[in-house]
Amino acid sequence: MTITAAGVGSTTREAIAASARELFEERGFAATSVRAIAAGAGVDAALVMRHFGSKEQLFVEVVGASRGAGPELDGPLETLGRRLVEHVLDPERDRERRAYAAMVRASDHDGVRESLRQAARASFIDGLCALLPGPDASARAELIAAQIGGLMQAWPTVGVELLDTVGRQRVVELYGAAIQALVDSPTG
Amino acid sequence: MTITAAGVGSTTREAIAASARELFEERGFAATSVRAIAAGAGVDAALVMRHFGSKEQLFVEVVGASRGAGPELDGPLETLGRRLVEHVLDPERDRERRAYAAMVRASDHDGVRESLRQAARASFIDGLCALLPGPDASARAELIAAQIGGLMQAWPTVGVELLDTVGRQRVVELYGAAIQALVDSPTG
DNA sequence: GGGTGAGTGTCAACGGCGTTGACTGCGTCG
DNA sequence: CGACGCAGTCAACGCCGTTGACACTCACCC
Numbered sequence: 001m002t003i004t005a006a007g008v009g010s011t012t013r014e015a016i017a018a019s020a021r022e023l024f025e026e027r028g029f030a031a032t033s034v035r036a037i038a039a040g041a042g043v044d045a046a047l048v049m050r051h052f053g054s055k056e057q058l059f060v061e062v063v064g065a066s067r068g069a070g071p072e073l074d075g076p077l078e079t080l081g082r083r084l085v086e087h088v089l090d091p092e093r094d095r096e097r098r099a100y101a102a103m104v105r106a107s108d109h110d111g112v113r114e115s116l117r118q119a120a121r122a123s124f125i126d127g128l129c130a131l132l133p134g135p136d137a138s139a140r141a142e143l144i145a146a147q148i149g150g151l152m153q154a155w156p157t158v159g160v161e162l163l164d165t166v167g168r169q170r171v172v173e174l175y176g177a178a179i180q181a182l183v184d185s186p187t188g
Numbered sequence: 189m190t191i192t193a194a195g196v197g198s199t200t201r202e203a204i205a206a207s208a209r210e211l212f213e214e215r216g217f218a219a220t221s222v223r224a225i226a227a228g229a230g231v232d233a234a235l236v237m238r239h240f241g242s243k244e245q246l247f248v249e250v251v252g253a254s255r256g257a258g259p260e261l262d263g264p265l266e267t268l269g270r271r272l273v274e275h276v277l278d279p280e281r282d283r284e285r286r287a288y289a290a291m292v293r294a295s296d297h298d299g300v301r302e303s304l305r306q307a308a309r310a311s312f313i314d315g316l317c318a319l320l321p322g323p324d325a326s327a328r329a330e331l332i333a334a335q336i337g338g339l340m341q342a343w344p345t346v347g348v349e350l351l352d353t354v355g356r357q358r359v360v361e362l363y364g365a366a367i368q369a370l371v372d373s374p375t376g
Numbered sequence: 377g378g379g380t381g382a383g384t385g386t387c388a389a390c391g392g393c394g395t396t397g398a399c400t401g402c403g404t405c406g
Numbered sequence: 407c408g409a410c411g412c413a414g415t416c417a418a419c420g421c422c423g424t425t426g427a428c429a430c431t432c433a434c435c436c
Contacts, residue, residue: 047385108216150339151334151338154331174370182366200413
């Protein structure tokens with residue numbers, strides 16, 4: 001069949017992808033079996049392999065959506081730190097945050113780790129690097145990415161606690177200032 | 189044999205632990221099989237289970253060594269950020285960094301994730317929290333831990349590149365300042 | 377209209393995995 | 407001596423990801 005006209009592919013392929021996305025984000029990579037994904041889509045496990053090649057490739061394809069550099073980079077440099085944190089902690093971005101956490105946790109597998117690194121580069125580091133002033137912009141962009149990654153990874157565990165004790169706004173303020181320290185490049 | 193004389197436990201138990209530590213840190217959790225660990229120690233896989241309960245428990249026990257709060261917290265508050273980064277990037281601490289990375293990657297498994305969280309709390313966050321001034325010291329300690337975690341996670345991938353381009357000292361300077369921003373608690 | 381070949385799907389099986397339970401030695405204690 | 411517990415092995419279980427053979431449909435072409 002493969003309707004290439006309007007861009008939609010086969011329906012069952014999408015069903016598999018949807019089932020996989022749901023299970024992966026809910027239970028993680030290791031705890032999700034190909035057979036469970038197939039059952040969720042109402043097909044045989046072998047069909048999953050035929051469509052996506054391997055469990056790892058399926059994971060990378062449905063969870064590691066390479067959303068391009070968002071609008072969070074636009075705006076004055078002086079408030080970039082705050083904006084980045086605000087973007088990362090945006091409640092509506094919960095799904096993306098859990099997807100990122102799922103990828104980090106699954107990065108025990110080489111393919112996932114590599115894909116994670118590439119996605120971070122393409123969707124964030126490169127854009128950020130172009131924005132930063134100074135000669136070591138690239139290094140600072142990497143370090144900012146490390147900060148953001150640390151926050152995204154920690155949030156599912158400590159986020160609710162922090163929201164209770166100090167509130168989102170204070171977290172944005174604090175962590176935003178910490179990131180801003182790298183944006184502003186201390187002359188040391 | 190079971191030499192109980194000098195307080196040392198059974199030799200084979202240690203052999204299993206040593207084999208496991210080596211394989212886990214070299215290949216990661218997922219790529220290391222219980223059978224391979226057992227073969228490395230010259231015993232049967234079932235014995236590994238009898239001694240350590242499960243692969244996950246074995247991993248937590250040998251990789252997640254709960255090294256207590258180190259001396260990196262001692263010293264003046266004004267240079268705490270730099271000292272933390274220096275400690276984390278210490279070339280001699282390579283083994284610990286890889287162990288941490290291995291744990292993060294294996295945190296797809298609930299027990300590992302929980303143990304990781306507890307280890308971070310016990311060996312770092314609590315001690316740090318006691319040091320920080322200000323009312324929201326606990327929250328800042330958590331956020332600093334997130335920064336440190338981000339750096340440790342990113343280092344195996346981007347570390348060598350950063351060493352080449354800007355050098356360790358500049359990284360310590362930059363990331364140290366970013367952490368210091370949370371130590372010093374902007375009044376916002 | 378009947379072959380042909382590609383796409384879609386199922387089924388049974390493979391080897392490897394973590395884990396378990398039954399079993400064998402063996403040193404120790406009563 | 408007999409009971410007991412510990413170290414260790416062995417064979418098996420059920421699940422896993424993955425594969426190859428097979429069936430069906432349907433467009434296409436002579």
